[in-house]
Amino acid sequence: MLKKILTILLALTMAGMALAGCGPTPGPVEIKIGVNAELTGGIPVVGASCKNAATMAVAEVNDAGGLEVGGTKYKVTLFVQDNEDKAESSAAVAQKLITQNNVLAIVGANASRNAIPAAAIAEDAKVPMISPWSTNPKTTEGKKYVFRAAFIDPFQGRVVAKFAMDQLKAKKAAVLYDVASEYNKGIAEFFKKTFEEAGGQVVSFETYTTGDKDFSSQLTKIKNAGPDVLFLPNYYSEVPLQVQQAHKLGLTIPVVGSDSWGSEELIKLGGKDMEGLFFSTHYAPDIAAPVAKKFIDSYKAKYGSTPDDVAALTYDSFGLLFQAIKSAGKLDRQAVRDALAKIPSYEGVTGKMQFKEGSGDPIKSAVILQIKEGKFTYFSTAAP
């Protein structure tokens, strides 16, 4: 009896397989995109902004009936995974998205310390990856499948160094950075190089490691060295502590920062100690172009807060990816990668960007913001 049932089942299965085999091959009915985000860990706001903007970008496409590729409209499905802001989890998430969820492309990770290991996985598996926010050159260096929506640190370091010299008239600078994090280390070194090349002097180059809460001995040394400006290329959760402790020690020189500052949490955590400080970043919500205006308004309506740079860059990453999929004309990782590599010009929320074959880094400009009355306010633009 059991044997009979088994035989019938087997026959049915085989028939089914045969049927599936003939007929026209039904291609994938959806476009799967993975998001590798820092939802928990040291910089949870980055992950939240990334997830929000990704959800919004995908909802916009799906509400319009889906993405049209080669004459067919496909719905986009999102797989959001948490990398806990850890390098090893980020690599594991990338691997999981590729092998288990079988995604067409990955957006994220955001922080360079997570994006660099994830990029190695994506490159090996030949899956296109776009990091919205990673600015360390190593993320895309020597890789064919990895792209980013942000500018890179040598450029940013130059922008901040020039700003400190020209606008703040600084001759002597001090730097305090997290030596255990790729982004902070990279940009601190680029800043030092440009500042010294331009005739300035870096009088103090101090370090700490991720998670430290006390910087008083480093700041004491910095104060002794007598700099005109202090550069803190660190993440938003640590910068307020550093600025507050500097003020407590009576160190009141101007402080400048980099795009890792660009979260409203910075002001929430730092309060009035942050007033008047400058940092370089990707876009300024208060002087937005029409494309950006539309994005900012719908983001505000949906999530109740002004989108930060991570949200804007994630939205742009999806914009780039959708454009690449459309121009590839098929749902194929290689074709999408080739299309991404030669996007001639893309008008995004964070400004105009273009890619050249042979590099995953876009050519785009940076802005300097100032914190005024608890708000990020546009100060100046630095062209590439």
Place this chain on the structure above:
Amino acid sequence: MLRRVLESLSLTDSFMWLTGGAIVAVIVVGSAATLSMGRYSGRHWFDFIIFGLAQGSIYALIALGYTMVYGILRMINFAHSEIFMSGPYTACYVAMALSRSGFLESQPILSLAVIFIVAMAVSTVIAVLLERIAYRPLRTAPRLVPLITAIGASFFLQYTFRGLYGSGFQAYPDIRMLQGAWLLGPLRILKIQVVVILAAALMMAGLYLFIQRTRIGKAIRAVSEDKEIAALMGIDVDGMIVRTFVIGGMSAGAAGVLYALMYRQVHFFMGFIPGIKAFTAAVLGGIGNIPGAMLGGVFLGLFESLGPNLFLDGLGVPSPNQLKDAIAFIMLVMVLIFRPTGILGERLAEKKA
């Protein structure tokens, strides 16, 4: 005599002593070089010491919880860092509400009292529940079982609080009374550091008297010496264990508020590093020994604050502060080489060996 000593030395022993000697040599040479360089004035050293004391007294308060639970149950309560986190994290919302209503501004002392009470109450409740649910059913299980349970409980609590309050950082509001500094002649002391040191010292003195002078304290000591005999003497063993967790929870909650007032940030993962450091402090002082935990905490805080600048600056190590944790743990290794039972661990070794 000398030959007997040499014969009794094994290879590992001599290796350890050599390592210890080398570290001592580095410390002496480094400190001499730094001091002769004269890069830091007396005022700077004073700042480093005060900061080290403040940090150390927080470690000491947390270490009390580790050491008392170890003393009474012979287990390391790895979830203690979450007991430390739960109180101030919850009290942060109270503090923010007080700040919004303006009460914090008009009645800072009363508000601080409310914040402390809420934090200590939450930490205590968590500690007692932990004992009741996670540890008591395992009282007779092999020693590794409660240890693993403690690690599990630690994760459970971390992610419960993450679920409750989200994964973001929260800022403690400004308390104007605690800002700024006092001037003592040429010296400048931050008010908050003075408050932290005094509050911690007061609490530790109170606890010490409680353990040494009261009937309950005596009973707790009796239970930690020998549970069976204590039970035969009519002491409620379970009750004393609960009281130990209550004391540990209260001091962790208070330490948490002091920590949050100093750094003004709370986060669901904030307990991990201070917890590890406090555990180190407890071992440093001799685990199971209450004055030892206090001493170990202060010792560790001072070394973390003074160590990098005093030992390494003179040797020309660039930016030595990143080696702060390495120095703290090398100190632990040093103490364990020369005094395997910790600074005050001798009596413990005799009693419990």
